[in-house]
Amino acid sequence: MPTATLNQIDTHYRDEGDPNGAPVLFINSLGTTLHLWDPILAHLPDGLRILRYDMRGHGESEVPPAPYSMGTLVKDAEALLEHLNVTDALVVGLSIGGMVAQGLAVKRLDLVRAMVLSNTAAKIGSPKMWEERIDAVRTxxxxxxxxxxxxxxxxxxxxxxxxLSHWKAMLEATPPEGYAGCCAAIQGTDFYTPTSGLRLPTLGIAGSEDGATPPDLVRETVELIPGARLELLRRTGHLPCVEKPEAYAALLTDFMKETGHV
Structure with missing residues (x-):
């Protein structure tokens, strides 16, 4: 599996599909690896360049000491796209991945032509909640x-x-230091103001039974961006790409066609 030293750490990534195709960068959620996206890949259109990576502290990427900042996580994504000479990507981010997508679009709009904010928000939870989560993973x-x-x-x-057991095992295999580090990044992030300044095609996706980022929270963020819209997947939780891969891929495909990405 390819690994590159980016932003001072070794990052594990995959660059698959058509090397000359329209690039799509997938950014996964807290406690998962790039394999979060496996269920949807077969349902996506042909001719795409599919980019995935393990966030720092997760999967096969390096686990630097916690805490991490959201700025660092954004820089990791930026460094990967630069390493692969990719611009004008569709960026699909889920949960913390959606926060990274927002930060990347704010910082480097040349790299992001459109984005999908899936089961995410400009601000997730409270500092106290994340402090308790960090304490719990450490103890x-x-x-x-x-x-x-x-x-x-x-x-x-x-x-x-x-x-369910497969995804539970993925979570439990996450390095505690990496999980705590990314919790700290979420804890310190409030993107309401910068995200409200974004002007790019944006699709929001929410799950009706999402216990981490409920639909109203996702909607509040999506509505910050003029012209963005929200799609709700019913009887679905925080990881709709796992629960409803065909429906999720269909939403992505329709959005790609609408924005001229395919």
Whole structure:
């Protein structure tokens, strides 16, 4: 698997599909790896250049000491696109990945021609909530927290499915230092003002049973950007690309056609 030293750490990434195709950068959520996007790939249009990476502290990327700042996470994404000589990408970010997408668009609009803000917000939770989460991962570890996190991640329907164990194992394998570091980045982020200044094609996606970023929170952020719209996936939680991959890919495909990306 390709690894590059970007922004002073080793970052694991994948660059797949048509090397001359329209680039799509996927940025995953807290406690997941680039494999979060596996379920949707077969349902996307042909001819795309698909870019994915493990956020610092996650998967096969390096785990520097916590805390991390959102500015650092944005710079990681920026460095990857520069390393791959990519501009004008569609950036699809989920949860913390959607925060990184907002920050990247604010900083480097030349790199981002359109974005999908999935199950995310300009500000998520309260500083106290994230402090408690950081304390919990350091004292108890992710396996002790994973049952509660699964309830926030997935709908009632998905809770009974055997695939749940795969995603639970992915979470539990996340390095505690990396998880705590990214919690700190979310804790310190409020993008309401910068995001309200963005002018680019934007699609919001929310899950009706999302326990981490409820639909009203996603809507509030999407409405900051003129012309943006929100799509709601019913009976779906925080990771709709896992629960409803075909429906999720169809929303992305329609958006790509609308914006002329394909």
């Amino acid at each position: 108890k570890g992710l396996p002790a927290m994973s049952d509660d996190i699964m309830l926030r991640w997935f709908s009632r329907d998905f809770q009974t499915r055997p695939e």
